[in-house]
Amino acid sequence: MALHSEITDFGGLGSLVETLLPWCGAFVPLLLAAALWRRSATAVVALLLPAVVWVSLFGGLLTDKSRAGTELTVASHNVGAENPDPAGTARALAASGAELLALEELTDQARGTYEKELAKTYPHHAVEGTVGLWSKLPLSDIRAVDVLRGDAGPLARQRRPEEVPVEPARALRATVATDRGPLAVYVVHLGSVRVMPRGGFWTDSRDSGAAKLTEAVAADRSERMVVLGDMNGTTDDRTFAGLTSQLRSVQKEAGDGFGFSWPASFPMVRIDQILVRGVEPKSSRVLPETASDHLPVAAGISW
Incomplete structure (x- = not known):
């Protein structure tokens, strides 16, 4: 746990470990039970080290x-392409009271x-490809943001260029007109991660996509910014170091608990993020389950 950044990322191993890093603490009580069963005082004392490391890494989230x-x-909510009840999902999200809603x-x-x-709830909206922003406040400067790899995944390398499907946009940027001035908002859905039979994670x-998003955020001179969406990764993942060096996680700064958002049936990781710059995180919460395989996440901010 303490040296996770030193784990090789060959085959995506480092990324996988960092995605599931909080769950490493689950081994501590199991080992403690074994130590008590064996009546080993040495083992009990030795377990203080991983316990202290886990608390130092994640205790503040509790x-x-x-x-x-x-x-x-x-x-923000990944509504799910296979969602059987988009109408019910939309009504549940509208009832959240959010002024800005990213899908x-x-x-x-x-x-x-x-x-x-x-x-009715959101008179302004913009959609680019598979992502959209619904707003109670006026929107302007709407444009797609390129976060695509340039192919359709590992299988695309086996196809001729003309056979590779063109993916729709997976990110957009808009300016929201608030009473306190303009707010730059990015809605993002980064590429999926997969377990490949011969290629690892x-x-x-x-x-x-994370690298391209990091470049876009760095080039954006907006004083106030919110980046939200399905990142398919946690903020502990080394992949997002460039992004989190520029932005603050509302869950880490104003949340209560880990805020796990996926899978909805038994949340184990937080891959749906809300990151900010130039505004103050005031609250962060996970919203009730919809018909999607992700849970919606929400945050309160102020100037």
Whole structure:
């Protein structure tokens, strides 16, 4: 746990370990039980080391760090391409009270349903490819952001260029007009990670998209910024070091607990992120389950 950054990333091993890093602490009580069963005082004392390391890494997440003073609430949800109830999902999200709502993994078939169900609550919206932003406040400067690898995944390398499908946009940027001035908002869905039979933990598409997003954020001179969406990775993952050096995680600074968001049936990791710059995180929470395989996440911010 203490030396996770030294683990090789060959085959995506380092990334996988860092994604599941909080769960390394689950071994501590198991080993403690074994030590007590064997009545080994030495083993009990030795277990203090991993216990202290885990607490130093994650203990701060276990306290409620939320504060009063929220001026704007933002929410993000990977609604799921296979979502059987987009209308119900849209109504649940509208009931969250968020002024800004980011949706990822929109399909052509479900897009109209979301637009219809959210129109009354959110008079402004923008969609680029499979991501969209719904807002109670006016939007401008809307554009797609390139976070694509340039192929459709590892199988694409076996195809001729003309056979590789062109992916729709997976990220957008918009400027939101607030009472306190402009707010730059990015909605992002980075590439998926896969366990390949012969290639280990495949993260190439995700990693390439993270690098491009990091470059876009670095080049953006906006004073206030919110980046939200499905990153397919945790903020502990070394892949996001460049991004988290520029942005702050609302969950780490104003959350209560780990805020795990995937899979919805038994959340084990937080791969849905809300990151900010130039604004103050006031709260962070996971919203109730919808028909998606992800849980929605929300955050309160202020100037």
